[in-house]
Amino acid sequence: RLRKWQERIRTKDAGERNLQFALSEIDRMASAIGVPRSVREVASVIYRRALNEDLIRGRSIEGVSTAVLYAACRKEGIPRSLEEIAEVSRVERKEIGRTYRYISQELGLEMRPVDPKKYVPRFSSQLELSEEVQAKAKEIIDTTAEQGLLSGKSPTGFAAAAIYAASLLCNEKKTQREVADVAQVTEVTIRNRYQEQIEAMGIPT
Amino acid sequence: MSAPADSIEIQNVVASTGIGQELDLEALATDLPGADFNPDNFPGLVYRTQEPKAAALIFRSGKIVCTGAKSIDDVHEALDIIFGKLRDLGIPVEDSPEVTVQNIVSSADLGHSLNLNALAIGLGLEDVEYEPEQFPGLVYRMDNPEVVILLFGSGKVVITGGKTVDDASAAVERIVDRIDDLGLLG
DNA sequence: ATATTACTTTATAAAGC
DNA sequence: GCTTTAAAAAGTAATAT
Numbered sequence: 001r002l003r004k005w006q007e008r009i010r011t012k013d014a015g016e017r018n019l020q021f022a023l024s025e026i027d028r029m030a031s032a033i034g035v036p037r038s039v040r041e042v043a044s045v046i047y048r049r050a051l052n053e054d055l056i057r058g059r060s061i062e063g064v065s066t067a068v069l070y071a072a073c074r075k076e077g078i079p080r081s082l083e084e085i086a087e088v089s090r091v092e093r094k095e096i097g098r099t100y101r102y103i104s105q106e107l108g109l110e111m112r113p114v115d116p117k118k119y120v121p122r123f124s125s126q127l128e129l130s131e132e133v134q135a136k137a138k139e140i141i142d143t144t145a146e147q148g149l150l151s152g153k154s155p156t157g158f159a160a161a162a163i164y165a166a167s168l169l170c171n172e173k174k175t176q177r178e179v180a181d182v183a184q185v186t187e188v189t190i191r192n193r194y195q196e197q198i199e200a201m202g203i204p205t
Numbered sequence: 206m207s208a209p210a211d212s213i214e215i216q217n218v219v220a221s222t223g224i225g226q227e228l229d230l231e232a233l234a235t236d237l238p239g240a241d242f243n244p245d246n247f248p249g250l251v252y253r254t255q256e257p258k259a260a261a262l263i264f265r266s267g268k269i270v271c272t273g274a275k276s277i278d279d280v281h282e283a284l285d286i287i288f289g290k291l292r293d294l295g296i297p298v299e300d301s302p303e304v305t306v307q308n309i310v311s312s313a314d315l316g317h318s319l320n321l322n323a324l325a326i327g328l329g330l331e332d333v334e335y336e337p338e339q340f341p342g343l344v345y346r347m348d349n350p351e352v353v354i355l356l357f358g359s360g361k362v363v364i365t366g367g368k369t370v371d372d373a374s375a376a377v378e379r380i381v382d383r384i385d386d387l388g389l390l391g
Numbered sequence: 392a393t394a395t396t397a398c399t400t401t402a403t404a405a406a407g408c
Numbered sequence: 409g410c411t412t413t414a415a416a417a418a419g420t421a422a423t424a425t
Binding site: 059153157188192 | 409
Binding site for chain 4: 246258272312359363
């Protein structure tokens, strides 16, 4: 009886230390990527749920913290790519993605696919592009996504191509390299998505 | 009419078996030309057959895993070749050890392009994993038959996790019906 | 700028860490 | 959990020409 009690305390203490460390990590990474407090709150709620459902066992606290932050950004409608999240984490991209999918499945987060339009404002401001270009990029995304061009494609690459296309159409040209750098995709990806989008929009080349 | 189920092609069959006999893999590695054995990496010895093309993992316990075969018949042919090689080396192998098919991977073409975003919602987010940033296919876990289906924007699909050829057919028929009911069959 | 190669995902057994 | 083996799907990335 006493032993069970001690174990409960030990487990509780371990859990508290676990949670404390995780929350400080989430805070650190959230600051680094510059997301609002609401995202950290959502992240901490998800982390507590994962802890209660015993999903942390066999995984690093750092990995779960990062995956949960990635999920929270998406849930709050201000997604960061795995690449961007990985930059402020000491866990590699692949592990973050795996842990995220595991937590998402087990907790039934029912995450909707990322809308490429969500990346347009942030990428565009980094490129110092006007509202007009942003509106055009969003229009391209909506039109081409409706035609089924988005299926299977990375949201970042899709957004990057639309921004590149819009910058050309609005005479505020950015090079493929410049757009590729902020979106963290390759020029080849932008080229491929751009060609499909331009064709689907009926814009002659 | 070419039904999607008729487009099914078996791509890989995984099966397990065993000769009820312990093996000296070190000796086998030197006596079997072409055998790969790196006990530091993996406890099994790898042996590949050319016709039919397959790869076998042979363990010290005498248990064997055969992968890469394009049909269940090919699994048996490949294993018979291996059993023959072992007998040639003086290792007793019974006439026809029991072979268990563990997994069949198939591909098929639904014949219509798919809107994966709409499908993720339609099939139910709880049964679906669709993360195009990580992989272009939508992962759908089906209950009956118990298989996993990977759906692509092109309408091509991969069915895995089944143990019989019928599992793939049933899965394709069911997924086509479901997509059709959702009105999402392009 | 394009072509090739390689990696991502799914399932599955085997023995051992 | 991981290690190894095989195969398909299609996207992305790194490297070569």
